[in-house]
Amino acid sequence: MRLDAKIPAGPVAEKWDLHRFGLKLVNPANKRKYEIIVVGTGLAGGSASASLAELGYNVKTFCIQDSPRRAHSIAAQGGINASKNYQNDGDSDWRLFYDTVKGGDFRAREANVYRLAQLSGNIIDQCVAQGVPFAREYGGQLANRSFGGAQVSRTFYARGQTGQQLLLGAYSALSRQIAAGKVKMYPRREMLDVVVIDGQAGGIVARNLVTGEIEKYSADAVVLATGGYANVFFLSTNAMASNVTATYRAYKRGAFFANPCFTQIHPTCIPVHGTYQSKLTLMSESLRNDGRVWVPKKPGDKRSPSQIPESERDYYLENKYPSFGNLVPRDVASRNAKEQCDLGKGVGETGLAVYLDFADAINRDGRDVITKKYGNLFQMYEKITAENPYETPMMIYPAVHYTMGGLWVDYNLMSTIDGLFVLGEANFSDHGANRLGASALMQGLADGYFIIPYTIGGYLAANTKKQVSTDHPAFKESADRIESGVKRLLSIKGKRTADDFHRQLGNIMWEYCGMSRNDEDLIKARKLIRDLRGEFWENVLVPGSDKDFNQSLEKAGRVADFLEFGELMVIDALARRESCGGHFNEGYQTEENEARRDDENFCHVSAWEYKGEGKDPELNKEQLAFENVKLTQRSYK
Amino acid sequence: MTKTLNLTLKVWRQNGPDSMGRLETYNAGDISTDMSFLEMIDVINEQLTIEGKEPIAFDHDCREGICGMCGTVVNGRPHGPEKGTTLCQLHMRHFSDGDTIVIEPWRSRAFKIIKDLVVDRGALDKIIQAGGYVSVNTGGAPDANAIPISQDTAEKAMDAAACIGCGACVAACPNASAMLFTSAKISQLALLPQGRPEAATRAIAMVRAMDELGFGNCTNERECEAECPKEISIVNIARMNREFFKAAFFSEVK
Ligand SMILES: Cc1cc2nc3c(=O)[nH]c(=O)nc-3n(C[C@H](O)[C@H](O)[C@H](O)COP(=O)(O)OP(=O)(O)OC[C@H]3O[C@@H](n4cnc5c(N)ncnc54)[C@H](O)[C@@H]3O)c2cc1C
């Protein structure tokens, strides 16, 4: 199949305006005749549901949690970018566009990224109008900070709880539409299939997580905003319910999965402390502005940090990258930490950690200044580790944090299934091979507030309205299939829990398809995943019944999908014979150990097409053209 | 330093909203002091599953104290003994070897038990639906810097907005009142210029919804403030009362 991204013609800065003008409109009186399903209530799904309902569509919205307010977006700490240039420091749509394309290591679509930059300012306006309490300057203007190595201050924030406040803003708009009867909210539901009728998305089938009922819902269009799949690694900074099930099942119905191997590892997380560990906690990247990263020079040195003299410490980032030092990008910092630990120089009980030391900063600026900047982070660290970072260096280690890959979408955010739209972290579109800090929140809200309300109208208006109903045999076929899948999981009655399998899968992914990859490991991983999947279907133990609130069953279903999806990630990583952004194949690096892209052969999006059980997926390529930003190699020396 | 603990757990088990519940006793051996409370339950659940029993149902998601999904009453206290801490952020080092820990669900007329420690907190969403928003549609918002807001006001609004909607305040209150929750949202929006136009209607609608949903009255016990994992202040309740009375006496909306 030839992928048509439907990128509008014209100069990049005018594409969106021209395109909007070209889109057909749904007559206001007709909007209420349409039903739209939105799956997910994070920033993307929450904002989309509210905005579509405001326009007059009838919206059905679904989420796993007990309330739409609890989606994973709530955990974002740092902030949200916008090219407002309030600081007069030279920011512009062009600069945000340029930074994002370059930061994504030239694997994102220019037209989408420019639109994102263009819409970024409207997001801040909208959120302020909703009552989002962003941080302010003394004069009452909005405050900004510089984030993730950006050279301008364009990040808006609400203490360390930006995601929470933005999500509560979208949730309040959603709540207003629920009260108005325009959104019917279905919490504690898990979407388990997209129903496709005559090539168009016609609804979903979901499991009611309280009663166990398999429920059918029809619609004129379906929007997935179900977040990222970082939990394929078992341990990640994502919330426990984050999963790949919704997008993976759509993939099995014909939506292509793009760049699944593009995953982001965040360098500053609290290290793993035991085998019972269930998730990882992120420590804001801002800590690297003042903390110095080091390990002992001698491998296996088990002395406490205070007993290791200056001359026996290796400040490896400062030594290796004299101009950027501790502030190298996320992927570079992460890989170097792993390298030190692989050399046996890791610290702490497990040897899987490096120090992040604030002693010099405290000596230089005084404890008060450091407390003002990082007080709450230090407190959080102490709560978890029972160590005081004012007195002893923090220990940090990289952790999986975000997934750039996702379902392939065109410029309208529509997947390769007509009428199935994908927003937020669940799609692949804007961050290329690496996402910059504070731009996921921006993307989720741009998609939900300002893009989908237009493009979905264009789709609905261009197609003749059909009478969709859950009586269609496709719904029954899907529900039956789900029902039997559930029964099968419960009937195996093996010896290992789903969590146990998930942990093992996570280890495989982390070891062989994590921060740095090579062909040999990837080939090995593929076999290990297949074997594990085989064992899962013979030996998993799922307690309880299907007609009940059964968290073990929920979990088992998600793990089953991760066990298939993990293999797709490996296939994608093997097929991309270059290194770029979050995908680092050791076979492709510069002399400075930087990712070496191959723009000649790999300047494309890899979109995978499902071909049936037991068959290899087929690779489709969307060629990327860079007409506004020149392709260059990154260097941080 | 990491140590291990042996504990006795007494956990509320209940099959469904209409079944009878009971406390079941479990031994939790070899619990590392570095574990979080929820990780301890994970360990017990793995054991129960392997033994062919049903694991304990409990809500959780972010496990970093922000989503408000987790929460049970631990030894009589919502989210356990540590001040300003959600259950997911409570670590086992705060317990001692040999302790008995009683774990129960939130109890309130407005929160039905779904299973074991899981309750239905949908009533909190309904309170927000009654008016916990600014009525602006997407698009057409003025420039974000058009209305300056003093730093102090923004900070106070943020203090109130930090509520995670977990329901601990309701569980802590002898009257099962949702005043702290409701007042936090009313305060946040009443403080900000964007929320002022609807301040009166909002206060009346949300307070009315709260009463109708079966939450109790506030009799100034202050348990809510003491147990709130985000340390939301009861100053918000005073502010809500001011808004409510102002609205009830002076506004057209009744
Ligand atoms: C710790 C942390 C900090 C971060 N900090 C920042 C930051 O400072 N700035 C920034 O820009 N980005 C940050 N990010 C990234 C950002 O938070 C996410 O990428 C973004 O919030 C994703 O939003 P979303 O709406 O796409 O999905 P999510 O918020 O993940 O929402 C997914 C929704 O889909 C629902 N769902 C999923 N599957 C199903 C299913 N099968 N059936 C029904 N419903 C389903 C869920 O219930 C949920 O409602 C951070 C991420 C983490 C982990």
Ligand code: FES
């Ligand atoms: S699990 Fe999110 S607050 Fe505890």
